[in-house]
Each structure stands twice: as structure tokens, then as C-alpha cells.
Amino acid sequence: MSALVKAEILRQIKERRLVVSPILSDKQIGASSIDLRLGNVFLMVRARGLSHVDPMQFSRSDDPDDDHAWEQARKQKHERHEVPFEKCFLLHPGMLALVPSLEWVKLPPNLQGLVTARSSWAREGLSIATATLINPGYKGVITLELANLGQIPIGLYPGFRIAQIVFHELNAAAAEKDLTSQFDMAFEPIEGDIVRGDEPFLRQQGAES
Amino acid sequence: MALISMYERDNSRTVYRILADQAVKCFDNPSIGAEEKIPLANLARLLERYRYDAFSDHVALGILEALSAKNSALGADSRTAVRHMEGVISALEAAHARVYGGISREDLVRTLQDLLARIASSSGIDEPETRQKLENARRFFVAFAEGLKSA
Amino acid sequence: MDTREFLLNECENVRNTLREVLRHEYAAGDSKAFYREFCERLANLKKLIEPVDPADASALATFASELSLLSRLVHQIERSHAGEFSWPFSECLQCLAVPICKENIGLPTEGDPIIRVYADGGLDSYKINLENDLSVLNVGRRIFTIVFPRTLKHQVLLHAIFGHEIGHAAWTIPSHRAKLKSEVLQPLYAHGRLTSTSSATAWLRDLNAPRPVEEIRSQYPDPYYTEIDRDQWDSWFQEFMCDLFGMVTFGPSFLAAHQTLLLTLDPTGYRWGPQHPPYASRKAMLWRASKHLGWDTYGNSFDDAILSANVGHFRDAYIGASIPGPWEDLFSQAQVATAVDALVAILRAASSEPFGMPDEATLLQLVRMLGERVPPCGSDLSGAEKPSNRAIDFRHILFGGWIASISADSRPEAKGPELEFSEINKLCEMGILHQRAIDLHDTRKKEAVS
Numbered sequence: 001m002s003a004l005v006k007a008e009i010l011r012q013i014k015e016r017r018l019v020v021s022p023i024l025s026d027k028q029i030g031a032s033s034i035d036l037r038l039g040n041v042f043l044m045v046r047a048r049g050l051s052h053v054d055p056m057q058f059s060r061s062d063d064p065d066d067d068h069a070w071e072q073a074r075k076q077k078h079e080r081h082e083v084p085f086e087k088c089f090l091l092h093p094g095m096l097a098l099v100p101s102l103e104w105v106k107l108p109p110n111l112q113g114l115v116t117a118r119s120s121w122a123r124e125g126l127s128i129a130t131a132t133l134i135n136p137g138y139k140g141v142i143t144l145e146l147a148n149l150g151q152i153p154i155g156l157y158p159g160f161r162i163a164q165i166v167f168h169e170l171n172a173a174a175a176e177k178d179l180t181s182q183f184d185m186a187f188e189p190i191e192g193d194i195v196r197g198d199e200p201f202l203r204q205q206g207a208e209s
Numbered sequence: 210m211a212l213i214s215m216y217e218r219d220n221s222r223t224v225y226r227i228l229a230d231q232a233v234k235c236f237d238n239p240s241i242g243a244e245e246k247i248p249l250a251n252l253a254r255l256l257e258r259y260r261y262d263a264f265s266d267h268v269a270l271g272i273l274e275a276l277s278a279k280n281s282a283l284g285a286d287s288r289t290a291v292r293h294m295e296g297v298i299s300a301l302e303a304a305h306a307r308v309y310g311g312i313s314r315e316d317l318v319r320t321l322q323d324l325l326a327r328i329a330s331s332s333g334i335d336e337p338e339t340r341q342k343l344e345n346a347r348r349f350f351v352a353f354a355e356g357l358k359s360a
Numbered sequence: 361m362d363t364r365e366f367l368l369n370e371c372e373n374v375r376n377t378l379r380e381v382l383r384h385e386y387a388a389g390d391s392k393a394f395y396r397e398f399c400e401r402l403a404n405l406k407k408l409i410e411p412v413d414p415a416d417a418s419a420l421a422t423f424a425s426e427l428s429l430l431s432r433l434v435h436q437i438e439r440s441h442a443g444e445f446s447w448p449f450s451e452c453l454q455c456l457a458v459p460i461c462k463e464n465i466g467l468p469t470e471g472d473p474i475i476r477v478y479a480d481g482g483l484d485s486y487k488i489n490l491e492n493d494l495s496v497l498n499v500g501r502r503i504f505t506i507v508f509p510r511t512l513k514h515q516v517l518l519h520a521i522f523g524h525e526i527g528h529a530a531w532t533i534p535s536h537r538a539k540l541k542s543e544v545l546q547p548l549y550a551h552g553r554l555t556s557t558s559s560a561t562a563w564l565r566d567l568n569a570p571r572p573v574e575e576i577r578s579q580y581p582d583p584y585y586t587e588i589d590r591d592q593w594d595s596w597f598q599e600f601m602c603d604l605f606g607m608v609t610f611g612p613s614f615l616a617a618h619q620t621l622l623l624t625l626d627p628t629g630y631r632w633g634p635q636h637p638p639y640a641s642r643k644a645m646l647w648r649a650s651k652h653l654g655w656d657t658y659g660n661s662f663d664d665a666i667l668s669a670n671v672g673h674f675r676d677a678y679i680g681a682s683i684p685g686p687w688e689d690l691f692s693q694a695q696v697a698t699a700v701d702a703l704v705a706i707l708r709a710a711s712s713e714p715f716g717m718p719d720e721a722t723l724l725q726l727v728r729m730l731g732e733r734v735p736p737c738g739s740d741l742s743g744a745e746k747p748s749n750r751a752i753d754f755r756h757i758l759f760g761g762w763i764a765s766i767s768a769d770s771r772p773e774a775k776g777p778e779l780e781f782s783e784i785n786k787l788c789e790m791g792i793l794h795q796r797a798i799d800l801h802d803t804r805k806k807e808a809v810s
Binding site for chain 3: 010014016019021024025026029037040080081082084086102104106139159185187
């Protein structure tokens with residue numbers, strides 16, 4: 001698995017196999033990466049909304065009455081802020097925000113993306129909490145987890161370059177069946193689903209704790 | 210949604226009587242003009258309507274609001290509300306004839322709007338040639354206010 | 361507590377409510393300008409109430425009415441949350457609409473209205489309102505309100521319907537109204553079946569009218585239903601004028617949105633009401649206007665055969681493939697052409713750019729990007745290492761979206777299942793956002809260099 005250099009990135013973009021749109025400036029394109037800019041939506045965990053992260057709230061039973069509780073738990077968990085260009089959003093120390101990239105990224109079946117923070121922001125205390133892996137076939141904005149590890153709030157303006165994406169060529173194109181929901185598109189920052197696939201390990205409804 | 214007054218009756222005569230009285234106070238004491246921009250602006254708007262004879266209005270519904278069933282069924286349910294300004298228009302015309310008889314609506318409105326602007330910005334009101342103009346304008350608004358009271 | 365005292369008390373209530381609404385975040389418009397305007401209105405009103413004669417019932421009633429209006433204004437600002445409507449589209453709409461809604465009354469403080477945007481309800485919530493009530497005492501800068509349907513937040517293709525609402529707003533400017541009356545409306549009612557209320561009534565009662573009209577008449581046998589009075593006649597012509605406004609401001613996207621939305625509320629296309637003529641007659645007029653603007657042949661000479669065919673499909677679906685029927689066809693080609701040309705001139709004089717068709721390369725880029733499931737915009741890295749992004753009119757993005765909606769799977773790059781209408785809308789909305797980013801970046805860069 002090798003990382004693409006600039007010339008190869010540009011070639012794939014020109015051939016429209018790889019999409020990163022829009023690229024506003026040639027300064028965004030590095031030797032082997034493309035800078036990503038901050039998008040316009042901030043999802044903040046609402047401190048008063050939940051007492052703790054409980055995997056049970058992510059599980060969904062077949063009970064139709066459960067639908068309201070499930071939706072409410074998900075929607076109440078985050079506060080959503082839409083921030084137009086030229087407006088500032090303050091990320092306070094210790095806060096975690098889910099934000100989209102401004103760019104729309106589309107990967108072909110043989111490329112994987114890896115997103116990390118830009119070091120200039122990291123030095124101000126802004127961290128991308130986890131290195132984000134973008135699967136082959138992905139289409140949409142990239143969801144970033146921004147955390148302020150510093151001592152003072154950080155002012156964030158949509159459009160600022162805050163992360164970078166590197167592209168790794170896989171040893172073979174991913175099989176079509178593995179490109180799950182390949183025609184689904186991500187328009188919004190995506191909240192996690194920590195339970196999916198691990199339901200067998202949840203306490204069953206009605207069982208003693 | 211349209212900001213329709215909760216009072217169905219038309220109170221435009223009262224509104225313009227109040228505004229005309231405020232304008233007269235400004236002409237009597239131009240130094241307060243800068244604090245009275247709102248009434249002066251609303252009189253300027255009225256004059257603009259007079260210039261273009263743009264008085265009848267209807268409260269337009271949104272394009273789809275007009276089509277929705279409750280608005281569409283029968284003519285008896287018309288939501289059109291025409292603001293009748295006959296009393297105000299008559300008072301304007303009478304004041305126009307009495308104080309500025311012989312000049313067109315266009316010239317009248319330009320003159321008055323210019324003077325209202327000068328008072329609102331407290332500029333150019335001390336020039337000798339302006340004083341007579343201000344006096345005429347004052348007489349106009351006095352006549353207008355009187356016309357509204359008697360309508 | 362007498363009335364005067366109560367009104368002064370209510371002034372304080374309204375002031376306190378204004379303070380409270382500043383707790384919320386509002387994206388669109390200038391909340392500072394609104395706050396200042398609101399405070400000035402309230403201060404002016406208080407100044408009038410304080411010395412009022414308690415026996416002046418008329419004045420007291422007027423002041424109460426004014427306070428009520430202010431209360432409602434304050435309440436509406438509380439609902440202006442950026443997350444409830446498409447703010448990128450809203451910003452583009454304001455650039456289009458505000459120039460034509462400028463006042464020119466000679467006073468230095470006036471001019472641009474103050475913008476407020478909020479979301480409300482569903483389909484029938486589309487509205488633009490520009491304060492124009494002559495019985496309102498207390499307006500400094502006028503407030504320009506845009507209402508988006510809450511349920512249609514992302515449906516930017518349908519938002520092209522706002523072109524019609526801009527027409528209503530323009531009507532409130534007296535100088536525009538004078539020209540609209542003499543140069544747009546007068547040619548339309550000078551000849552034809554709607555030249556008077558009595559001829560309009562005869563038209564509705566025409567025994568040779570299409571079958572749906574006969575069915576509607578039998579549903580409402582009250583003769584009042586087919587009798588057009590002066591108010592109704594005025595309203596109908598307002599709607600015709602505003603439809604033309606929609607066309608010249610938003611282009612063919614307006615026709616598509618107009619048809620989609622109006623036929624949803626009236627699938628027959630033939631119902632009429634106090635404030636709207638039958639859709640079929642509006643479509644007939646718009647067909648003639650499209651002919652005059654050359655939209656009936658646009659795309660025929662494109663090099664890209666697929667794009668040319670898809671534009672043809674759009675034409676068939678939303679402009680109309682054939683001459684309208686005699687009952688629906690109320691205006692001559694010359695009448696409509698005169699009205700359209702006058703509207704275009706009025707827009708240009710007001711520094712509001714009328715819609716111009718995109719060139720083939722632009723339309724192809726936009727439709728192709730949609731086919732590839734990429735938000736359509738002027739992003740371009742096809743040259744050397746530097747992006748050569750370009751400015752693209754957001755209305756062209758909407759047009760590209762409508763073309764794609766009618767022919768999503770016909771391009772080679774459009775792999776997979778057909779794009780749903782909601783997906784095309786979201787892609788176009790994001791495309792408009794991306795185009796805002798491109799334009800902002802390029803503008804600031806040029807400013808920095810100069």
C-alpha cells in the first residue's frame with residue numbers, strides 16, 4: 001500500500017477517478033496530501049442531554065413506541081450549529097465537535113484516504129481526535145472530530161484549512177460487495193453508532209443488571 | 210406571513226395626522242430633525258406613493274398560499290384587503306393645491322423630499338433661500354394635517 | 361391603569377422580549393441592524409405615547425396596533441435559525457432580490473431593507489414580504505422577510521419559486537409599480553379575454569371551456585364563483601406579472617418549480633380563486649414568454665447530443681411541447697413579448713441581473729458533476745496544478761439540477777441507481793455552498809492583490 005504523490009493525485013483528479021471538490025487554492029495541494037477545509041456545521045455534545053454514553057441507547061428494539069425514545073436520544077445528544085462563512089465558532093477547552101469538511105470527497109475502489117490534523121492547528125491545541133480512515137468508494141463530506149486540548153477557546157472559521165488527507169493505493173480494488181452503500185452520500189457530519197454489529201454483547205431488555 | 214394589522218378598520222388618517230404634526234414640529238424647530246427620522250421617512254414614503262399614484266394595495270398571499278384549498282374555494286372568501294386612502298389622498302391634494310398650486314406632483318414631491326432630507330440630516334437648513342422653502346413646506350404639512358382632521 | 365399607562369407598560373414588555381431574543385443565534389441577515397431599527401421604532405413610539413391625550417381614542421388605538429406589530433416582529437426574529445433553511449440559497453436570493461427592493465425616498469438613512477429569514481410550515485409557506493402597509497406609523501428602514509418552508513429546507517430546486525415572490529416585493533416600490541403598471545400589466549390587459557372584469561367573467565363562463573373547467577363550475581354552481589370583481593381581476597394580473605418576474609429572474613428552473621408546486625396543490629390545473637387564475641392559463645402565458653426568450657430552441661445546437669436531448673426532455677416536461685389550447689391562451693405573442701422585455705429592462709435598471717441561459721460548457725459541467733454524484737459548482741482542476749475555478753450563477757446550478765432530475769441516468773458517468781429528487785436537491789444545495797466558497801475566496805484574493 002503506497003501513498004500517492006502530488007502528480008498522481010492530480011492525474012487521478014483530472015481523470016475524475018478521484019474527486020476533492022472544491023479545491024480553492026493551489027496551496028491546498030501538498031507533496032502527497034490535500035488540505036481539507038472546515039465546513040459549516042458543528043455538532044456539539046450537549047452536556048445536559050445525557051448522563052453518560054450508554055450503548056443501550058443506540059440499540060433499537062422492534063417496539064414502535066421505542067422509535068420516539070430512540071430518535072429523541074439521538075437528536076438530543078448533540079447541539080447543531082450552522083455557521084455561515086465569515087462567522088466564527090468558538091471551540092472551548094475540552095470540547096469535542098463533529099464537523100464536516102467543506103470538500104466533497106469521492107474515492108475510487110482502489111484508494112483509501114487517511115485524514116490527519118494540520119500541524120499548525122495542532123500547535124494551537126486543535127486536535128483531530130482520531131485519525132479518520134476513509135473507505136474506498138466513499139462519497140461525501142468527511143466527518144472530523146475536533147477537540148480543543150488547549151487551555152483557551154479556539155476561534156474556528158468555516159473555510160479554514162484544518163486537516164489533510166493522504167491517499168493510499170490498495171493492493172487491489174475493493175470488491176463491489178465490500179463497497180457498502182456505495183451510492184449513499186454523506187452530506188452531514190455522521191454521528192457514530194457504537195453498537196452496530198456488537199448487539200449480542202448488550203444486556204438484553206428485562207434482564208437483571 | 211403578511212403583517213396585517215389586527216385592526217380591520219383603516220387608521221391611515223390617524224397615522225398621517227400624527228406624522229404631519231411631527232413634521233410641523235420639525236419645521237418649527239429644525240434642530241430636532243435628526244431625532245425624528247422615522248416620521249420624516251414615513252412622510253417621504255407617502256409622498257413617493259403620491260408621486261406615482263401608488264395607493265391601492267392588496268395584501269398578497271404567497272403563491273402557494275393563494276392556491277391552498279381554504280383560499281381557493283369561493284370568491285366570498287377573498288383575502289384581498291385594499292387599503293382605502295381616499296381621505297389621505299384628498300388631504301394631500303388639497304394641501305398641494307393650496308400651498309403649491311400650479312406645480313406638478315413630481316416637482317412637489319421632489320421639493321418636499323429634499324426638504325425632509327435636509328431636516329433629517331440637519332444640513333443646508335440655514336441658507337437664506339432654503340428658509341422660504343421650509344416655510345412653504347411647513348404650511349403644506351399644516352394644511353395636510355388640517356385636511357386629515359376634517360376628513 | 362389607563363390605556364396610555366398600559367401601552368407604556370407594553371413598550372417595556374416588548375423591549376425586554378427584544379433583549380431575550382438576542383440569546384439565540386441567527387445566521388441570515390444583520391441582527392445588529394434589526395436590533396437598532398427595532399429600538400428606534402420602539403423609542404419613537406414611546407415618545408408619541410407619553411404625551412398623548414387620554415381622550416384621543418384614535419391615536420391610542422393606532423399606538424396599540426403599532427405595538428402589536430412590533431411584538432410580532434420580535435417573535436419572528438426568534439424563529440430565524442440558520443439550521444432551518446438553506447442559508448447559502450438565502451444569501452444568493454438576497455443578492456438577487458435586495459437591489460430591486462431598494463427605496464429612493466431621498467432620506468439618507470433609507471435604502472437597503474433589513475433582511476430577516478425564517479422557516480415556517482410546508483409547501484404553502486413560500487413568501488417574501490416587504491413592509492409596505494401605509495397605515496403603519498413607525499418604519500425607519502423597511503424589513504424584508506423571506507420565509508422558507510421548513511419541510512423543504514434542502515429542496516433548492518423548488519426554491520426557484522421565490523422569483524414570483526420577488527415580483528410582489530418589487531410592486532411595493534412606487535417607482536417600480538408605475539413602470540410595471542404601464543409597461544408590463546397594461547400590455548397584458550390591453551387586448552384579449554381578460555381586458556375587463558366582464559370579459560373575464562365571460563371567459564370563466566365560456567361554454568366551450570375545457571372539460572375540467574366545466575367540472576369545476578358544476579362543483580361550484582354559485583354564479584358568484586364565476587363572477588370576477590375588480591379586486592380579483594387586479595389580483596390575477598398581479599399573479600401573471602409575478603409569474604413573468606419569476607421567469608426572468610430564475611429562468612427555466614422557475615417554470616419547473618412553478619409547475620411542480622402548483623400542480624401539487626391543484627392537480628387539475630384549472631381551478632381558480634380570488635387571488636389566482638387557473639394554472640393552465642399561467643402556463644400558456646409562460647410558454648409564449650419562453651418562445652420570446654428563445655428557450656424553445658435552446659440546446660438544439662449543442663455539440664453534446666445527450667445534453668441536447670436532455671434539455672429537450674426538460675422543455676417537453678416544463679415549458680410545453682405544443683401551442684396552448686384556445687381557452688387557456690389568453691395573451692398574444694406580442695403582448696407577452698412586450699411585457700417580458702419591459703420586465704428585463706426594469707430589472708437591469710435596478711441593477712438586478714435577469715437570468716441568462718448558461719453556455720453549453722457550463723451546463724455540461726454541472727450536469728456531469730451531478731451524474732457523478734458530486735455537488736455541481738465551478739470547481740475545476742482539469743488544467744495544470746492550479747485550480748481554475750470559475751464563477752457560476754447559482755441559478756445555473758438549479759437549472760442543471762432540474763435537467764439532471766429529468767434525465768439522471770442518461771449520461772455514461774451516471775453509474776448506479778437513478779438519483780432521487782431529494783439527492784439532486786442536496787447535491788445542488790451543497791454545490792451552491794461550494795460556489796459561495798469559491799466566489800468568496802477568489803474575491804478576497806483579488807482584493808488582497810489590489
